[in-house]
Amino acid sequence: MVMQSVRKKIFTIAAFLALFWVFAGAAxxxxxxxxxxxxxGFLGEKVNEIVAKFNASQNEVEVKAVHKGxxxxxxxxxxxxxxAKTHPHILQxxxxxxxxxxxxxxxxxxxxxxxxxxxSMDWNDFLSIVRSYYSKDGNLYSMPFNSSTAILYYNKSLFxxxxxxxxxxxxxxxxxxxxxxxxxxxxxxxxxxxxAWPSWTLVENMHAxxxxxxxxxxxxxxxxxxxxxxxxxxxxxxxxxxxxWQKEGLFTYSGRGSKGDQAIINGEAAVGLASTALVxxxxxxxxxxxxxxxxxxxxxFPRGNSIIGxxxxxxxxxxxxxxxxxVAKFLEFLGKTEQQAWWHAxxxxxxxxxxxxxxxxxxxxxKKNPHMWTAFAQITSGKITAxxxxxxxxxxxxxxxxxxxxxENVLSGKKPPKQGLDDAVKKANEIxxxxxxxxx
Amino acid sequence: MxxxxxxxxxxxxxxxxxxxxxxxxxxxxxxxxxxxxxxFQTSPFGDRQVFVGLKNFTDLxxxxxxxxxxxxxxIFSLGVTFLxxxxxxxxxxxxxxxxxxxxxxxxxxxxxxxxxxxxxxxxWLFIFHPSYGILTYLLSRVTSYEFNWLLKGWxxxxxxxxxxxxxxxxxxxAFFLAALQTIPKSVTEAAKVDGxxxxxxxxxxxxxxxxxxxxxxxxxxxxxxxxxxxxxIHAVTQGGxxxxxxxxVYKTYxxxxxxxxxxxxxxxxxxxxxxxxxxxxxxxxxxxxxxxY
Numbered sequence: 001m002v003m004q005s006v007r008k009k010i011f012t013i014a015a016f017l018a019l020f021w022v023f024a025g026a027a028x029x030x031x032x033x034x035x036x037x038x039x040x041g042f043l044g045e046k047v048n049e050i051v052a053k054f055n056a057s058q059n060e061v062e063v064k065a066v067h068k069g070x071x072x073x074x075x076x077x078x079x080x081x082x083x084a085k086t087h088p089h090i091l092q093x094x095x096x097x098x099x100x101x102x103x104x105x106x107x108x109x110x111x112x113x114x115x116x117x118x119x120s121m122d123w124n125d126f127l128s129i130v131r132s133y134y135s136k137d138g139n140l141y142s143m144p145f146n147s148s149t150a151i152l153y154y155n156k157s158l159f160x161x162x163x164x165x166x167x168x169x170x171x172x173x174x175x176x177x178x179x180x181x182x183x184x185x186x187x188x189x190x191x192x193x194x195x196a197w198p199s200w201t202l203v204e205n206m207h208a209x210x211x212x213x214x215x216x217x218x219x220x221x222x223x224x225x226x227x228x229x230x231x232x233x234x235x236x237x238x239x240x241x242x243x244x245w246q247k248e249g250l251f252t253y254s255g256r257g258s259k260g261d262q263a264i265i266n267g268e269a270a271v272g273l274a275s276t277a278l279v280x281x282x283x284x285x286x287x288x289x290x291x292x293x294x295x296x297x298x299x300x301f302p303r304g305n306s307i308i309g310x311x312x313x314x315x316x317x318x319x320x321x322x323x324x325x326x327v328a329k330f331l332e333f334l335g336k337t338e339q340q341a342w343w344h345a346x347x348x349x350x351x352x353x354x355x356x357x358x359x360x361x362x363x364x365x366x367k368k369n370p371h372m373w374t375a376f377a378q379i380t381s382g383k384i385t386a387x388x389x390x391x392x393x394x395x396x397x398x399x400x401x402x403x404x405x406x407x408e409n410v411l412s413g414k415k416p417p418k419q420g421l422d423d424a425v426k427k428a429n430e431i432x433x434x435x436x437x438x439x440x
Numbered sequence: 441m442x443x444x445x446x447x448x449x450x451x452x453x454x455x456x457x458x459x460x461x462x463x464x465x466x467x468x469x470x471x472x473x474x475x476x477x478x479x480f481q482t483s484p485f486g487d488r489q490v491f492v493g494l495k496n497f498t499d500l501x502x503x504x505x506x507x508x509x510x511x512x513x514x515i516f517s518l519g520v521t522f523l524x525x526x527x528x529x530x531x532x533x534x535x536x537x538x539x540x541x542x543x544x545x546x547x548x549x550x551x552x553x554x555x556x557x558x559x560x561x562x563x564w565l566f567i568f569h570p571s572y573g574i575l576t577y578l579l580s581r582v583t584s585y586e587f588n589w590l591l592k593g594w595x596x597x598x599x600x601x602x603x604x605x606x607x608x609x610x611x612x613x614a615f616f617l618a619a620l621q622t623i624p625k626s627v628t629e630a631a632k633v634d635g636x637x638x639x640x641x642x643x644x645x646x647x648x649x650x651x652x653x654x655x656x657x658x659x660x661x662x663x664x665x666x667x668x669x670x671x672x673i674h675a676v677t678q679g680g681x682x683x684x685x686x687x688x689v690y691k692t693y694x695x696x697x698x699x700x701x702x703x704x705x706x707x708x709x710x711x712x713x714x715x716x717x718x719x720x721x722x723x724x725x726x727x728x729x730x731x732x733y
Contacts, residue, residue, distance in 0.1 A: 076697045083486045100700065104485040191571070246591075252571075255590050256678060268571060395484075398699035408681035412591040434701065438483045438490065 030062040031326040034088040037065055038074040038311065039146075042281050046346055054333045061326040070257065071311065072397055075100070078316070082106050087316050089327050092145065094311045095133065096396035099220065101314050102136060103394070103439050108315045108324070110331060111139040117328035121335055125353045129305075129379060133390040134312050142312040143331050146349045148275040149306045149379045150197070150205040152296060153282070154179070156289035158270045161188035169293025173241055176271055176296050180250040183270035192250040196260030196274040199403040200309055201295075203230055206238055208388035209295050211304030215432075220392030224436050228399070228428040231421035234301055239410055239417035246411045253411050256404045275309060276375035279348025283369070292374040305382025307390050310349060348372055350379065394435030399428040471713065477706035484700035496707035505683065506691070506708075512597070513666060513687040519601040520608070520665035525657060527605065528612030529650075533642070535613065536620045546617065553610025557668065561675030564603035589677065593684030596677045600685050603676060604669045611664075612657055619653040620646070659723040663716065688712055 039047045044067055051065045068074040071094035081087040093101050101107055114121050123131065123140050134142045156166035162183040170176045180192025195201045207214045212234045215225040245251035252269070254260035264272040265281060267288040273295065282290055295306055313334075315327055333339060340356035343349060345365060351357045357376075360366065366373040382388065393399060403424045410420035446452050478496055480489045500506045535546050552560070567575045570588045579587050589596035623646060631645050647654075667689055673679060679686035679694060686694070689712060696705025 072698050076700070079484055079486075079700065100484050103483070105487045106485045253590055256680065263571065395699060395701075398695075398701065401694070401698065405680060405682050408591060412593065412681055414593075414682065431699075431701075434481065438481060438488055 030060060031322055032062045032064060033090065033323055033326045033330065035063055035065045035090040035092070035313070035330075036068045036074055036078060036088040037092040038068060038071045038094070039092075040067065040070075042284065043146075043277065043347060046280075046343070050334070050339060050343065053339075054330055057333065058329070061329055063330050071097075075397070079106075082316060082318075085318065087318065089316060089319055089323060090330075091314045091316055092311045093142070093314050095309050096391070096393075096400060098134065098142075098312075099392050099394050099396065102141060102392075106317055107141065108317050109136075109139065109141040110143045110313075110315055111141070113315055113324060113328055114331070117325055119328050119332050121332070122355075125335075125355050127350075127352050127354065127357075127380075129384065129389070130308060130350070130352045133308055142314045143334065144352050145313045145334065146277065146310040146343070146347070147308045147312075147352050148277045148310040148349050149308050149375050150201040150273055150295055151276055151306075151375045151378060152293040153264050153269075153272045153274060153278065154291050154293065155189075155264075155267055155270050156291050157267070158183055158188045158288075160289075162186040162270070166289065166291070169291055170271060170296060171293065172297045172299060173238075174299070177241075177245065177250060179271055180245065181248075184249055189268055189270055190249075191252040191263055191269040193245065193271045194252045194254045194260050194263045194269045195272060196254070196258050196264070196278075197309070198253075198256065198260070198407055199400040201273040202238060202242065202407070203235065203403055204391060204400075205295060205306050205309075206298075207234065208304050208307045208390075209382070210234055210298060210301040211383065211385050211387050212301065213387050214391055215393055218386040219390065220394075221386070221389060224432075224439070225393050226429065226432050226436060228425045228432075230403070231418065231425045234298070235421050236418050237298060239407070239421060242407075243410050243413075243417050247413075251411075253408070256401070276348050276350060276372075277310065279369075279371045279375075280346060281348075283348070283371070292371040294374070294378045303383055304388035305384050306379055307388060308350070308379070344372070345369070348375075350375055393432070394439075395431050398431050402427045402431070474706050474709045474713070477702055478710045480703055480706075482702040484702075486702075492703065496703045497710075500704065500707055500711070508683060509686050509688050509691040512683070512685065513689075515597065516601060516604075516669070516685070516687050517662050517665040519597075520604045520669070521658060521661040523601060524605045524608055524612055524661050525654065528609050528657075529616050529654075531609070532613045532616035532620055533646075535617055549613045550610040552606055553608070553614070555607060557604075557607055557671030558675045560607040561600075561603050561672035564599060564606070564672075565676050568599050589681070591681050593681055596681060596685050600669070600672055600676055603672045604665055607669075607672065608661065608664055612661070615653055615657055616650065619650050623649050655726065656723070659719055663719055666719075667712070667716065 035051070037047055047065050051063045055062055066088070068077045074091070075093050075097050078087060078091040078093070111123065126140070126144055130144045130147050131140060134140055134144055152169060154169050159166040159179070162179075163186065164179055164182050170179045176193055183189055184192045204214060207230060212232065213219065213229040215229055216227040217223040217225045219225065242251055246253060252263070254263050260272065261274055261278055263269040264274055264278060265285065267286065279292070297303075313331070315324075315331075319327075335353070337353065337355040337359055340351065340353045341359050344351040344356060345360065348371070351360060406415070406420040406424040409415045410417050415423070479491060479493055481492050481496070482489050531549050535542070535549055539545070565573075567573050568587070568589065570576055570590055576587050579585075586592075587595050589599050627649070628641065628645060631641055636644065666687070669687070670689055670693060673685055673687065673690045674693075677685040679690050688708065692705050692708040692712065695701045695708065
């Protein structure tokens with residue numbers, strides 16, 4: 001039918017392009033390596049920029065960066081390709097896929113790759129919180145690339161309109177409520193408070209930030225996690241706040257994944273929780289005044305630390321030795337202080353190496369871009385405990401999806417907060433059990 | 441009677457071989473592979489497989505979530521089918537009148553079929569978006585009800601039903617229009633002489649004569665909405681809020697390709713396969729025979 005013939009045409013064109021690509025590549029005689037990533041829009045441009053810089057810096061290796069869709073889509077594409085033996089050399093995988101990759105048997109650990117290629121890397125230059133997230137037995141298994149954490153954004157223009165002090169970001173849940181109320185009541189905006197990545201900002205990060213466990217086995221760092229712990233007092237309290245705020249029109253649910261970014265970027269949301277990676281976009285595009293702050297605190301709970309998000313680069317098994325040599329060269333390039341500093345400064349992702357941080361501190365970068373300092377200050381000021389070193393949970397992708405579905409059930413009034421969390425935990429435990437049964 | 445016109449007994453097989461190979465490679469092999477996967481639990485990268493027998497099926501059949509996806513599928517499909525058939529029959533009847541600019545209208549009503557499902561999903565997303573959709577804005581002016589499909593299940597369901605109906609409208613209209621034109625003038629004129637007009641003409645003459653096509657379209661729309669609307673759901677609601685728009689085929693995708701649980705996903709595919717076989721048999725048996733001419 002029509003769809004099918006369109007598909008056929010697209011396929012033919014793709015086949016021609018692929019052929020063309022192969023011949024063009026052969027004529028080049030450089031070692032070509034492929035990197036699949038999930039960076040879109042502004043961030044996608046920056047990925048292309050860093051690749052172009054590398055390609056221009058030498059003439060033996062040609063890196064092709066290919067955008068494969070969202071984070072989950074990129075991971076799925078990588079897996080499907082691996083099973084069909086057409087996988088890329090480097091795959092960018094978001095942090096929730098870490099356990100999946102570690103258990104996959106499909107990867108070439110980066111510490112091993114660099115050792116085999118005799119390239120000395122100062123792995124200890126990476127911030128410990130980043131290193132620990134992607135390491136097993138003290139060795140780095142993937143190359144840290146874009147690390148973020150959740151921070152609070154607020155719209156100073158809306159704050160002014162609502163008669164709030166634009167220099168004071170809300171620091172507690174009570175503050176958020178007060179500010180959202182003022183903004184909504186004054187008619188400055190309909191969205192008092194919203195979040196992107198609901199599970200990551202409101203559940204995963206909130207628990208770590210308040211030193212509460214996300215799962216047993218120290219969030220999976222001490223062994224295979226089997227039980228989620230998010231339906232405790234703390235979790236219920238957070239969701240009850242959201243549920244009440246939604247009812248009172250203070251909180252606006254913006255959808256799963258990165259959907260909530262939009263309300264912050266286009267200036268509708270007075271207060272929002274999102275990734276540090278939004279700083280770059282906001283700096284470039286925002287037509288209003290905005291500020292940043294730490295994640296809000298819930299009174300009566302201890303202080304932990306926020307955890308990192310973002311993604312890292314995994315080198316995949318099954319390629320030729322000279323290609324691995326090329327991969328190592330590229331990773332070495334990415335690990336250089338200069339690139340690390342550039343990537344942070346243009347995108348807003350965390351500066352993840354100490355040397356890059358020092359280089360940046362020697363300039364007036366952080367004075368000029370205070371919002372880039374916010375996330376870094378937040379993530380280095382907290383207490384790293386068993387609950388805040390990160391998450392290493394099997395099939396976290398499915399668990400996260402399920403938490404967000406239950407949050408929707410709670411916010412729409414279908415279930416009370418406690419019940420939603422209980423159901424999320426129950427489902428997650430089944431998923432964990434299935435995952436564990438695979439890797440006995 | 442002579443059994444065959446072929447002298448060589450291998451020649452006929454040779455002649456149908458290309459088609460057979462295509463069918464085997466692209467239909468039977470994946471289908472059997474699905475059935476095989478359905479009795480295993482497989483790790484995401486496929487490096488580990490544990491034989492679990494029918495566990496994937498029993499897990500599904502004892503999970504309320506799965507039954508919800510079945511229920512959502514039926515609500516969705518029946519919604520799309522009835523809405524789609526009603527609208528398209530109405531539009532086709534209009535496009536079958538003698539009016540000026542007819543070629544333009546006839547072309548125009550077919551346009552939607554040229555649009556890929558995800559694109560039509562995105563169009564509806566823009567029209568209906570809770571914060572910047574034009575329709576939500578207009579609705580909020582006339583009613584005090586909040587049409588927020590990010591949280592209200594039935595609004596989300598209605599939205600994807602509209603989007604899918606709209607996307608498939610052109611296909612339905614094309615068939616109805618063709619069928620309307622095959623109705624002999626003599627029949628309608630005879631009815632008119634007998635005093636039938638307007639609605640009764642449609643009710644007693646046109647509609648019964650259309651029944652084979654209507655039945656065919658009913659099956660095709662059920663199949664379409666069960667299996668091919670993935671793009672719309674994925675672009676608009678991604679199965680949410682909660683799981684209110686998670687239809688069977690979407691759940692199969694999410695479990696397999698997002699959650700990387702191949703076993704469960706394959707079992708769901710097998711069930712869907714049985715369903716599509718059932719619908720096809722139904723269509724083959726009844727399109728030609730049981731429909732009233």
